Amino acid sequence: MSIEIPKTLDDLPNSSPRWVGRGVPRVEDPHLVTGRTEFIDNVVLPGMLHAAILRSPIAHARIRSVDTSQAEKLAGVFAVVTGEDAKRWSLPSPTMPEEWGTHCMATDKVRYVGEPVAAVAAVNRYVAEDAIELIAVDYEPLEPVADAVKAVGPDGPLVMEEKGTNVMLQRVFTWGEVDEAFADADRVFTEKFRWHRLGANPMETFGVIAQWDPVDESLTLRASVQSALHFGLGRAAVLGLASNKVRVIPHPHGGSFGGKGGTRGCDVAALLTRKAGGRPVKWIEDRSEYLTGGGSQSWDRHYEVSLAVKNDGRVTGLHVKLLDDMGATGEAFGAVNTVKPLACFTGPYAIPVARYDLTLVATNKLPQSPYRGMGPPPHNYVLEQMMDIAARGLDMDLAEIRRVNFIPKGAFPYTIPSGNEYDSGDYEAVLDKALELADYPALRDQQAAARAEGRCVGIGVVSAIEPGVFDWNAYAVVGAQGTGVPEGATVSIDVLGKITIRVGFAMEGQGQYTLATQLVADYFCVGFEDIKVVVLDTHSAPPAFGPGGSRLGVALTGAVLGACERLKAKLVKVAAGLFQMDASQVDLVDGNLVAKDVPGVEMPMAAVAGTMLGRSDLLPPGVDPRPEATYVWTAPGRTEADEQGRAKTYLTAAQAVHVVMVELDEETGLVEILEYCVVDDCGTRLNPATVEGQTEGSIAQGIGAALLEEYVYDDQAQILTSSFMDYLLPTVNEVPAMKKGIVVTPSPFTPLGAKGCGEGAMHTTPAAVLSAINDALLPLGVRANEVPASPNRLWTLIHDAKPQAAGEGPR
Amino acid sequence: MTTQQTISVTVNGTTHEALVDPRTTLADFLRGELALTGTHVGCEHGVCGACTVLLEGRSVRSCLMLAVQADGTSLTTVEGMEEDGNLHPIQLAFVEEHGLQCGFCTPGFLMTVRELLENSPDPSDEEIRDALGGQICRCTGYQSILRSVKLAAAKLQGAPLAGTTESP
Structure with a gap:
């Protein structure tokens, strides 16, 4: 079914937009200002354990041995994992460029300060932290690769010996007759610059609750993730699980700015819950972990x-x-x-x-x-x-x-x-x-x-x-494959005319649930109080990437309006059947299904939805009786x-x-x-x-x-x-x-x-x-x-x- | 491990008696023992201010205090701000002026602003900046928070003001 997504505010099926284009209050805020938003660290599951991660104190060293025996004996400790468990139950991370990845915990050597070496799941975080202090790691220090400029040369230490070089990628892209332009220039200016490492630092660090199901060997992850679907696929790849055996429940999170990270900690928590026989394991990254070992650092x-x-x-x-x-x-x-x-x-x-x-x-x-x-x-x-x-x-x-x-x-x-x-x-x-x-x-x-x-x-x-x-x-040259980044939304109307918008990304702070609400309120001419935005897990959500790359406002608008258009088409078809007219003679105007040329012949949208939900016997043949529709938007014309x-x-x-x-x-x-x-x-x-x-x-x-x-x-x-x-x-x-x-x-x-x-x-x-x-x-x-x-x-x-x-x- | 201690604290008007490890932080006690999870922990070293609560009306970092140190005191957290199910004027002002985005730091800001406005009902810009200087917000760039504080002060003084958000 091809649909036309409204290109301007005038294309919306109401007399005048009341919400879109205005700085309306956000639907997210009442929960946030009262402390009721369910951030991941607020969640407590029965039998839940708490993880702490032992991290490398040195930048480059071979690991001679890891002795966890004392930690395992500590009262309240349920599971201890090391690089050996990572080798047993996971694979090196996929990377861009390819094959520059390691396991989530160091196996042969440590490669940066803050790299996970071992981890513990215990009755609470205090005991878990006590336990990691009892783990003895014997390091053989190696000369670190500390200076990127020197690291390009043929001599000196290597981060990954098997690569034979520290250069991950070297490419020259030339777009047009560049040499000629410089030869023909009146003036040429050249300068050197240095931009030092910095990073995102959302006020909430990364957090996850991982729960292994030993019966069907599946994993549930409740996490403060920016892109649940993408994150889940990555975790399945690393943990060697089928993609449908990893379910991610995205939680509202306290900012991201791209730097929520968390993949290693999540994988470590997944190993811990597996080793603990399926007890849920919560891992909340602390700020020091975030700064030294999290998704914190960019652009050096x-x-x-x-x-x-x-x-x-x-x-x-x-x-x-x-x-x-x-x-x-x-x-x-x-x-x-x-x-x-x-x-x-x-x-x-x-x-x-x-x-x-x-x-x-x-x-x-x-x-x-x-x-x-x-x-x-x-x-x-x-x-x-x-x-x-x-x-x-x-x-x-x-x-x-x-x-x-x-x-x-x-x-x-x-x-x-x-x-x-x-x-x-x-x-x-x-x-x-x-x-x-x-x-x-x-x-x-x-x-x-x-x-x-x-x-x-x-x-x-x-x-x-x-x-x-x-x-x-945009990132094909470093190995990202393909085109298309989907954003989906499902819009449904209940028997009383209330509307639910279902999306696949968690609240992050940009006010996207408000945007979705504005769009639907205008499209169906209802109030904010008639609309609820619900976030679904990766087993049930429509394809969604969520926020990232300055995309979600545009992509969500496409998804929500596309779903509204599809829902409207269904409602029109049903109303036309009830009016005994052709669908082309019926339209949605200000929340009512109206016969275009017969004044007074109209039905409120809720009545049409109610008919669909309760009286499928009255519907025209071939009409799906659910008053809901899903649309998945992708950017057109990409190459x-x-x-x-x-x-x-x-x-x-x-x-x-x-x-x-x-x-x-x-x-x-x-x-x-x-x-x-x-x-x-x-x-x-x-x-x-x-x-x-x-x-x-x-x-x-x-x-x-x-x-x-x-x-x-x-x-x-x-x-x-x-x-x-x-x-x-x-x-x-x-x-x-x-x-x-x-x-x-x-x-x-x-x-x-x-x-x-x-x-x-x-x-x-x-x-x-x-x-x-x-x-x-x-x-x-x-x-x-x-x-x-x-x-x-x-x-x-x-x-x-x-x-x-x-x-x-x-x- | 040190012997657990019994403490008695009054939080948002309700008195709780609890057995705690001496090393339990006040933030972990509030969040874990009392399930008052509106108080958030952003850095655990006293810089970001997200965990700010009021102890006898004074703002404190609950990540830097131990629960046992709060024994016998009266605390206010963000859960104690609503009055009869209605948002407190400070909360309302933050909503109306878009004084939050992700909202993770917001409870700490609300506590700090409540202390400020109780001590200085009509604060100058400089007083507001001074009071908020120990709270980090990574989302808003603070401008909407400054507007929120101004609006909150006006609301608390009874001015019939609305924020800059629009309604249809």
């Missing part, structure tokens, strides 16, 4: 970037050389981080040709995970720094060089050199609005006045693309990648311009944000208040990335940041007030014209803050090319450039 990059530029400011070529420190394995999508930039390689600019020289290196650090943005934020940062460098080299204004290079409004849909297609946009309008909102000339005057007083003040003007609605083909990785990947391209003014304290190296302005275009705003929340939250994460957040490893690959006292998250005192503006160019390719917007400003803010810092540093003749631009780094830069200014230095 060394860049060298060149820009070919004409004297009029047009950028004619881009060459990006990236070496990324993947950590010990390829198990957690780290490589995906490095190839997602193909979806937006040349940013919002009409740069005709580009080259990407990509090297992925294994080291003895935690394997990289996804984080909001999934890799482009550092790429956008280096591209935007290069735009600034070119502007200064040509004596152009920061805003003007961007304007000169923007993809023009009339050029959409526009295919970028790396193959992705941008759907729509009006980048100059966004820039103009941002400059106006910030009062850019006035900011420049303020800066001049501040500089005259000897203050170190700078302004950044940057732009970036947020690719929205991911497709697996397979060619040999250079080019494909139509992400469906939408939101765009933003940020204008930021900062002041550096030369005495301390601290940065204060004086002004923050953002204008973005993410198409139709289905709930402006939740979109605004994504913008504000992602600006805060971007500020953390730019100024504070860094996982520090020493030269023995020992992690030095294992608590929130070392790994600094932005507090209310680091996040400034923001001026916000919007431009709306609806996507021609999506339901209702919305574009992906969840990653939001993470794509733009780090670049914007660094641009402003470098503008401030301009009179000193130095550049901050390392992220985060932490006080120690900035102070050193200032001190080296201008020793008298920095005095004695920070204490």
Whole structure:
């Protein structure tokens, strides 16, 4: 049955939309503000045990022996597992690139600090923690692979000896006549950059309750997972179980941002419940485990970037050389981080040709995970720094060089050199609005006045693309196969006209249940109180990926409206039978089934649903009597990648311009944000208040990335940041007030014209803050090319450039 | 293992007597023994503030306190905020101003704001930032939380205000 999903709000079958497009309160909130939401650690099952995991204290060592005998004797301990159990009951993790995986617990050697070595299930977490202290591991320390740049060379230790190299992947992608562009350029600018490890840190860590059924050898996982279906398939593969023998019940979770991780801990819990004869085993990752061994770390990059530029400011070529420190394995999508930039390689600019020289290196650090943005934020940062460098080299204004290079409004849909297609946009309008909102000339005057007083003040003007609605083909070059990422929803009406929406993803914080409710309320002209959103487990849910890759707002809209359309078609058919008319003569209007040409002949939707549920004898032949329908939406028009990785990947391209003014304290190296302005275009705003929340939250994460957040490893690959006292998250005192503006160019390719917007400003803010810092540093003749631009780094830069200014230095 | 101790604590007006291990944290006691799972644990080292509860009206980190230290005291948790089944004005303000996303940190914020507004019914921006400086939210970027606190203060002072969310 082919259906037409509404393209605009006017296409909804009601007189006027009342909910979609408004910043309505969220249906999730009453449970959350009263502490009633069922986060995984709230769940208690009969007979449940609690797990604790023993983790490696050293980065690289051979395991001579693991002695668990004392732990096994401790009262209250039910099961102890080690690498031997992992070998017996599981396989090495699948990876990207392929065959860079290990078991969930170390078998032959440990490869990073925090790697699981053994685990215990006991009556409570306290006893479990006591027990792991009784496990004796004999390590033979090996020289660690601590420096990714050195690790590329032929000498030195190897993370995986059997590979014969630490290089996981080395590829050069060339899109167009790049050498010619650089040869023909008036100017070529080249710079090196360093982006240090940082990561997601949702306030809730990962948690799972695993329960093994020894009779039919199946596994039930209640977990705080972002994508239950995908997670379950992965666990089945690792645990050697049939895919229908792993059932995942996704629980609401306290944020993810891509970095919920948890696969190893989940697999360990699965081994423990199996060893404990099927007693449920809860494992809640603690914060220190998350920071050192969880889904916490992303993007550890060394860049060298060149820009070919004409004297009029047009950028004619881009060459990006990236070496990324993947950590010990390829198990957690780290490589995906490095190839997602193909979806937006040349940013919002009409740069005709580009080259990407990509090297992925294994080291003895935690394997990289996804984080909001999934890799482009550092790429956008280096591209935007290069735009600034070119502007200064040509004596152009920061805003003007961007304007000169923007993809023009009339050029959409526009295919970028790396193959992705941008759907729509009006980048100059966004820039103009941002400059106006910030009062850019006035900011420049303020800066001049501040500089005259000897203050170190700078302004950044940057732009970036947020690719929205991911497709697996975007990551084909590192081994993700195929196209299509499904999102399904089932909408059903009960005998009293109440509506249930069933989905396959758990609440995560973006307000998606509210969005689903808004859509159905408008479609069937009912109130919020008439609708309930229910999350199903992987045995019963329609195919669903859930949030990720700035997709769910768009994908869920497609799924819910598709289900509504199908349900409407059923209701129309039944009503037509009851009216003794042809279905073409009946329509759904404001929640009633009406005969189009016969005034007064109509039935409320609830009455039609009631007839279907109670009087199947009255239904026309061939009509399914259930007043419910399912639709599974996938992004249309996606293509397979060619040999250079080019494909139509992400469906939408939101765009933003940020204008930021900062002041550096030369005495301390601290940065204060004086002004923050953002204008973005993410198409139709289905709930402006939740979109605004994504913008504000992602600006805060971007500020953390730019100024504070860094996982520090020493030269023995020992992690030095294992608590929130070392790994600094932005507090209310680091996040400034923001001026916000919007431009709306609806996507021609999506339901209702919305574009992906969840990653939001993470794509733009780090670049914007660094641009402003470098503008401030301009009179000193130095550049901050390392992220985060932490006080120690900035102070050193200032001190080296201008020793008298920095005095004695920070204490 | 150390001998268990009997403690008596009053939580949200109900007095509980319980036998606890001396090493049990107050957070684990509230969540595990009393099934008051609205208090969340985000870091277990006193930085994130998610586990904040009120002890004799003062905010404390329940992850850094032992249950035995709370013996004989009166506590308030997020479960104690509703009045006659209605959301407390602070809770209402957070809903109306979208002062939460994933909501995991929210109970800690609510407790902290309740303490702030009881001591300073009309706080300045600086006072609000000071009070919230020990609470981490990873989702919102804090701007909607600041708006929520302002709205909560106004509601508690009886102003007939609504938030910026829209209704049809």
